[in-house]
Amino acid sequence: MYEGAVQELIDELGRLPGIGPKSAQRLAFHILEADAGDMQKLAEAITAVKTRVKFCSICGNVSEQDTCSICRDPRRDASVICVVEESKDVMAVERTRSFRGRYHVLGGAISPIDGIGPEKLRIRELLTRLSDDTVQEIIIATDPNVEGEATATYLIRTLKPIGVKVTRLASGLPVGGDLEYADEATLGRAFAGRLAV
């Protein structure tokens, strides 16, 4: 046990994901020895993120204002909504530079074993966004794993009766790989989703 502030810092760092007691101790001593100005900046960044950042009232993405920059941007196509699980996924789609519509962040995937049912996700907010005829297409971009698939299945079942066009991201072979190394599930999905040319 160290004295006072050092031990407190170690304990707090140790509560972060992926940080064990040894890593927490290493980080704490790094902070102790580092330049005071740099560490002040780190402390301010943590305070700022907790006080300034909130969730966009429309799409649920992280934002410093009531609505995020994508929802505020009039050049974005309001007729297409891409539904993703987390804010991190918005950045992944944005990096492709091929999607010009808007987003809807669900806040996770349906996982009854962890106590997460459809009512805990932002599905009701998505349905509210469909109340007028602005939105023409919903692109479901949940993770290609079992929970993501089940969430997509639930969304399709909920959205289809409304009459909006619903599409899903294709699943299949990663670009730049060899066919012989593809696993059977991925290759099977690539076959199922093949394109007519």
Added chain:
Amino acid sequence: MDLVAEASFTSRAYRDDAVVLRTHKLGEADRILTLLTKHHGQVRAVARGVRRTSSRFGSRLEPFMVADLQLVPGRSLEVVTQAQSKGAYGHAIASDYSRYTVATAMAETAEKLTDVDGESGTAQYQLLVGALAALSRGAQEPGLILDSYLLRALATGGWAPSFTSCARCDAPGPHTAFNAALGGVVCADCRPPGSPAPAPGTIVLLAALLSGDWETAAASEPRERSEAAGLVTAYLQWHLERRVKSLQHVDRQP
């Protein structure tokens, strides 16, 4: 020195068939898997790098997948070093919401039944794999498969219910009252006050689900099915003494 370490690492490795019950995220791209193995009971293992899209492992180690695994005991968890798919039920189950919620409830029940009791592991494994296969094929209505699985899993775990003779005095049936605490149907003399009296068709359905008589089960009425589902849930929660969280999310619409 390295060679010796390598040899002991591989010699400790073992192979077993396993079904993935649930997964947790770990670190950057790893997952912790809770597995029900055929011969080693419930095992918790780390699968490295499976969340990356480049992983050739990932699709085989998702919930409800059955795989032939090579596992190496680590300090606290086993490590998955190889995986070969034996039953890829995940996709067929996740593409139907009712099936998905049913499969999750089955996996959670299996997890709770096998975490302390290692003895019935092989029987529980076979029961769960059979139920998942039936579910992915769409062999029966998902709700019926769930109730049948729950009754049989409890019976395998040592809590076999009785739907014919009285659970307390063994008087031959049919009886009209059901009591979860006493272990099934009870005769008029043994019946504790407040025991529900389900419809006769419901008790016939429960007996059919326990014995796997699908013809009788498929011919049941929706009202009997929902009453049976309520009784099975009550029976499960009473004997398991723990809440199965997934059960309240089960989507019973066909």
